[in-house]
Amino acid sequence: MYDKIKIMKRLSENDLNILDNSLDWNKEINNSGEIIKCKYRLKNLYININLIDRSININGSIAKYYKGNNTEVLSIEETKKAIEQLEQSLNIDLKEANVYTLEIGIILEMEQPCMIYLNMLGDKSRFEKTTIGNYTVRYSLKGNKRAFTFYDKEQEQGKALPEQYRGKNLLRIELQFNNKLNSQLKKIIGKKLLLSDLWNKEIYEKLKELLIKEYNSIIKVNTDLLTGNIKSKADLNKYAYSISQETIIKNLELSKPNMKKRTYYNYKATVRKAVKKQTKSDTLKELDKKIVEALEYIN
Numbered sequence: 001m002y003d004k005i006k007i008m009k010r011l012s013e014n015d016l017n018i019l020d021n022s023l024d025w026n027k028e029i030n031n032s033g034e035i036i037k038c039k040y041r042l043k044n045l046y047i048n049i050n051l052i053d054r055s056i057n058i059n060g061s062i063a064k065y066y067k068g069n070n071t072e073v074l075s076i077e078e079t080k081k082a083i084e085q086l087e088q089s090l091n092i093d094l095k096e097a098n099v100y101t102l103e104i105g106i107i108l109e110m111e112q113p114c115m116i117y118l119n120m121l122g123d124k125s126r127f128e129k130t131t132i133g134n135y136t137v138r139y140s141l142k143g144n145k146r147a148f149t150f151y152d153k154e155q156e157q158g159k160a161l162p163e164q165y166r167g168k169n170l171l172r173i174e175l176q177f178n179n180k181l182n183s184q185l186k187k188i189i190g191k192k193l194l195l196s197d198l199w200n201k202e203i204y205e206k207l208k209e210l211l212i213k214e215y216n217s218i219i220k221v222n223t224d225l226l227t228g229n230i231k232s233k234a235d236l237n238k239y240a241y242s243i244s245q246e247t248i249i250k251n252l253e254l255s256k257p258n259m260k261k262r263t264y265y266n267y268k269a270t271v272r273k274a275v276k277k278q279t280k281s282d283t284l285k286e287l288d289k290k291i292v293e294a295l296e297y298i299n
Contacts, residue, residue, distance in 0.1 A: 001104045001208070001298050002079050003070050003174065006059045007195055009097035011049070018091045019049060019056070042089060058086075058097075071153060071165050073106060073298055080199040095196040102181055102193070104207055105174040106294040107153060110286070114152035114171045117287050121150060122219035139218070146184060147176040148214050173291070175211045208295045215291060220284050 011019070019025075025038035038049040045060035063070040066082035074082065087094050110117060115134045123129065127139035127148065135155035139148040153170035154161050177184055182192050188206050189197070197203050256264050280288070 001076075001106065001204070001295075002074050002102070002198055003063045003105050004059075004061050004101065004103040004176070005099060005198075006057070006101040007094070007097040007099050008055055008057045009094060011054045011056055011092075015056075015092050016049075016051070016054065022089070022091045023047075025049070042086070045086070047090075056090075056092075056097075058094075059101075061103075069162065070105065071107060071162065071170070073294075075299060076199050076201065076204050077299075083195060083198070095194065097195040099193040099195055099198070100181055101176075101178055103174055103176045104211060105172060106211070106291070106298070108171045108173070108287075108290045108294055110169040110171050110290070112283065113169055114155070116283060117171055118150055118152070120220050120281075120284055120287070122221045124148070124218045144178050145180050147174075147178060148218075149174045149176065173211070173215070175214055208298070212291065212295065220280075 019038070023040045023042070025040050027035045028037035028039070030036050036051050038051070040047045042065070044064045045058055045062075048057045048059075049055070050057070061070055062079065062082050063072070063074040066074060066078060066085065083094060118131075118134070118137045121129075121137045124139045127141055130138045130140065132138070132151075133155075135152035137150045141147065149172075151172050153172045154166055154168075156172070185193055188210060189203050191197075193203075252264065252268055259267075
């Protein structure tokens, strides 16, 4: 489930001496001839040592580091093994390192092309929605503190995607904490997130629940009828409603400057209540089910 991370740890004098002999560092020297930074790329992880503040920063995909790709989801046990492998390479303990950015993700094999499911994703409260082509939908919180992204894995990777995964309608879902991670997770885990917490079962389950919560807060648009399933006037009415509710919300956003704040939120709540009453399509039921199953499967 874990993918990209950024961690930092303060280093002791002993740590610095050990690290100096562990890898063939690319060293940065100041005008006085003093080494101030050391850099190294270990597989896909970028490792930086700052000798001024005595810290090590590691940034990159832990899934790609351990498995060579992020198409195969990293389990909680594999996460621990990946960090232990990294510690062996560096010869230092990283378990107490602070986690500053974190990405969790799942991948689903869908029955239809990913575009069908992406088209169902509508408004999400407090998030700005961005659509890239017909293969990515991204929701960003103000200041890009948090993002929730859905994309077609094959479209994103192209020929770089391993052959065994091609043509399988792989839908990737990622929840990204890009900055101020601890302030966002404080209410959920009650503490600063350390690297060793990534294989804490209780925290792992809470992060799974958070991903489901973010998904459930998205308004879904019934687009099954776009695939030629209009067979009755009732189908036509459902189709017209599912498309129009998205338009209504967009028009509300445009009208917001001319409305009283209370009126705007009352109108928006009315639309949301109406949306919740609509019957879920088979396609949406499939997406709901596969997200739940994927998270239950990962341990």
